[in-house]
Amino acid sequence: MxxxxxxxxxxxxxxxxxxxxxxxxxxxxxxxxxxxxxxxxxxxxxxxxxxxxxxxxxxxxxxxxxxxxxxxxxxxxxxxxxxxxxxxxxxxxxxxxxxxxxxDWLSYYYLLRTNLYFSKERILSRLANILFGYHNYYYQKAFIGLLEKALLYSLSPHSLYKRFNLSxxxxxxxxxxxxxxxxxxxxxxxxxxxxxxxxxxxxxxxxxxxxxxxxxxxxxxxxxxxxxxxxxxxxxxxxxxxxxxxxxx
The missing domain is CATH 3.40.50.1820 (Alpha/Beta hydrolase fold, catalytic domain)
Incomplete structure (x- = not known):
């Protein structure tokens, strides 16, 4: 209805x-x-x-x-x-x-990908800590998987090749x-x-x-x-x- x-x-x-x-x-x-x-x-x-x-x-x-x-x-x-x-x-x-x-968190993710020579999983692990504050190993694994999927469906205008600024x-x-x-x-x-x-x-x-x-x-x-x-x-x-x-x- x-x-x-x-x-x-x-x-x-x-x-x-x-x-x-x-x-x-x-x-x-x-x-x-x-x-x-x-x-x-x-x-x-x-x-x-x-x-x-x-x-x-x-x-x-x-x-x-x-x-x-x-x-x-x-x-x-x-x-x-x-x-x-x-x-x-x-x-x-x-x-x-x-x-x-x-x-947003996508622009921060791509900033880390550009400046740190770490694996994607390690960067997502660091991002999960920053976003949610959890340090438990099992929580970390769950959030890494969630963020990896969220990357594919985000409406954020940013990418690995270009980050946008809006006035x-x-x-x-x-x-x-x-x-x-x-x-x-x-x-x-x-x-x-x-x-x-x-x-x-x-x-x-x-x-x-x-x-x-x-x-x-x-x-x-x-x-x-x-x-x-x-x-x-x-x-x-x-x-x-x-x-x-x-x-x-």
Whole structure:
């Protein structure tokens, strides 16, 4: 059954989907939330433009502005969408997105591949430590396998041969920017550089810990602050309903 959410959580990688579920569960107690997922095959070329248009196809069905939330590359997608379709975005919350919004774990991975003469598995092992903070051998093996698969399905614009930089443009929608104090991919210093682009109603919030996937490790704390932001917006009165998974191919 089609549902009409107030809040839309963006996901662009099927192998990272699980890291959104705890916070979506918390948010669903307070707001009417759905998850929109963009899926591409491993042989399909990466195109943020296609993802933006598919997202717009869905949001156009809602026939009302929506509150968008996205982490890392998903936050970049939300930011680009809000710049292109400001009238359709009630608010935007981005997590782990710095002043260069294209900077993500993929760009860091390719940076390591370019500068370190290590095997792919060793680099993924180091990346898993940085992303999740686990040092247990069995956890490491599991995360290496997950990241290896996630590499094939990422919407990130980066590759081994080229890394992209995107400039910031102000958006008219209310904006919340969240970062983690101990994120080694997008440092808090990079997050705070957003201050020059914030409007009076915008919020810059720091999570005290949780590495790059802080919304997974601190779902209740992050959720509470996002809800406070949503409730602070004029005429924002989300309704309590259960979440639904929305998939776009």
């Amino acid at each position: 089609f549902k009409n959410p107030d809040v839309l959580w963006l996901n662009t990688n099927p192998y990272l989907l699980r890291f959104n579920l705890p916070i979506i569960k918390y948010l669903s107690r307070h707001v009417n939330i759905c998850q929109w997922e963009y899926s591409q095959t491993e042989d399909e070329g990466t195109s943020l433009d296609i993802a933006i248009e598919l997202l717009d196809d869905y949001i156009s069905l809602l026939k009302k502005p929506v509150n968008l939330i996205g982490h890392s590359t998903c936050g970049l997608l939300g930011l680009l969408y809000a710049q292109k379709y400001p009238e359709k975005v009630k608010s935007l919350t981005i997590l782990g997105v710095g002043i260069n919004p294209s900077l 910031i443009e102000k958006i008219s929608s209310p904006l919340m920017i969240c970062g983690s104090e101990n994120d080694q991919i997008v440092s808090w210093e990079e997050i705070t550089k957003w201050k020059n682009y914030l409007k009076p109603q915008d919020i810059l919030w720091q999570c005290p810990e949780g590495e790059h996937f802080f919304h997974y490790f601190q779902p209740s704390l992050v959720s509470e602050n996002i809800i406070n932001f949503l409730m602070s917006q004029v005429n924002t009165q989300p309704q309590l309903k259960e979440k639904e998974l929305i998939i776009n191919n």
